[in-house]
Amino acid sequence: EPEVTQTPSHQVTQMGQEVILRCVPISNHLYFYWYRQILGQKVEFLVSFYNNEISEKSEIFDDQFSVERPDGSNFTLKIRSTKLEDSAMYFCASSQQGATNTEAFFGQGTRLTVV
Amino acid sequence: KQEVTQIPAALSVPEGENLVLNCSFTDSAIYNLQWFRQDPGKGLTSLLLIQSSQREQTSGRLNASLDKSSGRSTLYIAASQPGDSATYLCAVVTGANNLFFGTGTRLTVIP
Numbered sequence: 001e002p003e004v005t006q007t008p009s010h011q012v013t014q015m016g017q018e019v020i021l022r023c024v025p026i027s028n029h030l031y032f033y034w035y036r037q038i039l040g041q042k043v044e045f046l047v048s049f050y051n052n053e054i055s056e057k058s059e060i061f062d063d064q065f066s067v068e069r070p071d072g073s074n075f076t077l078k079i080r081s082t083k084l085e086d087s088a089m090y091f092c093a094s095s096q097q098g099a100t101n102t103e104a105f106f107g108q109g110t111r112l113t114v115v
Numbered sequence: 116k117q118e119v120t121q122i123p124a125a126l127s128v129p130e131g132e133n134l135v136l137n138c139s140f141t142d143s144a145i146y147n148l149q150w151f152r153q154d155p156g157k158g159l160t161s162l163l164l165i166q167s168s169q170r171e172q173t174s175g176r177l178n179a180s181l182d183k184s185s186g187r188s189t190l191y192i193a194a195s196q197p198g199d200s201a202t203y204l205c206a207v208v209t210g211a212n213n214l215f216f217g218t219g220t221r222l223t224v225i226p
Contacts (some may be wrong), residue, residue: 031178033213043159043204045213056212091158099208100146108158 002026004107006092012113013082021077021110023092032075033093033104034067036060043091049075050098082114117142117209119217125146127223128195138205138219143186148189149214150179151204159204162190197223 013019025032034046048056049067050071066078075094079086092107118141128134138148147166151159163172163179165188171180178191188205202221206214 031212035214042218043206043214043216045215048212049222050212058213089156093159098212099214100212103149103164104214105161106159111156114205 002105004092004105005089006107006110008110009108010111010113012115015084015114016081019079019112020081021079021092021112022046023075023077023107024073025075025092025094025095026105027073029094029096029105032067032069032096033095033099034077035091035093035106036088037091037109038085038088045095046077048099079112081099081114084114085115087112107115117207117215119205119207119215121203121205121217121220123220124218125221125223127225129225130195130197132195132224133191133193134195134222136192136203136222138188138190139142140186140207140215140217142209143183145183145207145209148179148181148188148205148207150177150188151206153202153204153219155202162203165218190223195222197224197226200224 032049037043045058047061064080068076075111089109091109094103095102095104122137149164150162165172165181178195181188202219204219206216
């Protein structure tokens with residue numbers, strides 16, 4: 001069964017360093033998303049991406065964050081200068097059409113720890 | 116702003132029991148509602164998607180209902196098994212192309 005895959009599963013980084021989280025969405029999906037979940041809190045939306053551009057973003061997704069689809073398969077989230085409060089589980093998701101129409105499928109997540 | 120709440124926060128039941136998980140949302144103008152399962156430290160597994168025009172969806176032992184006008188959804192799990200132990204999340208899609216998640220219900224099924 002097709003699935004969303006994320007790498008790495010765990011990442012530890014020092015405060016101020018840049019990190020790139022990687023995702024391979026399901027191959028025939030057109031919409032891609034990043035969400036995050038701080039330990040013990042709700043899953044929160046960060047950004048959605050369609051047709052090679054950001055379609056929606058939340059208040060969390062400030063200038064420190066960026067997304068890219070560098071080739072036909074990968075979808076990346078970059079955090080330019082990590083802060084302690086960026087420590088969270090980051091989930092990538094994809095859907096065939098927009099979230100208003102179709103089911104979103106999530107990856108297993110990348111646990112980011114900023115020290 | 117959309118707020119999604121799930122009650123109870125935690126639930127323990129003996130194996131074999133039928134159970135209901137609740138989800139409520141403040142803005143009834145939703146496009147759809149999705150139920151997920153999350154195992155500890157893991158990702159989200161989609162269980163069911165209900166479009167706003169639908170009243171319920173079924174998948175195996177799971178049945179989800181939606182009452183959009185009252186801002187409620189329930190997830191019914193029949194004949195619970197220890198393998199059903201997980202956190203169950205509901206999420207709604209409103210005008211923006213993203214999911215608003217609930218607080219989750221942590222289910223423990225006791226053998």
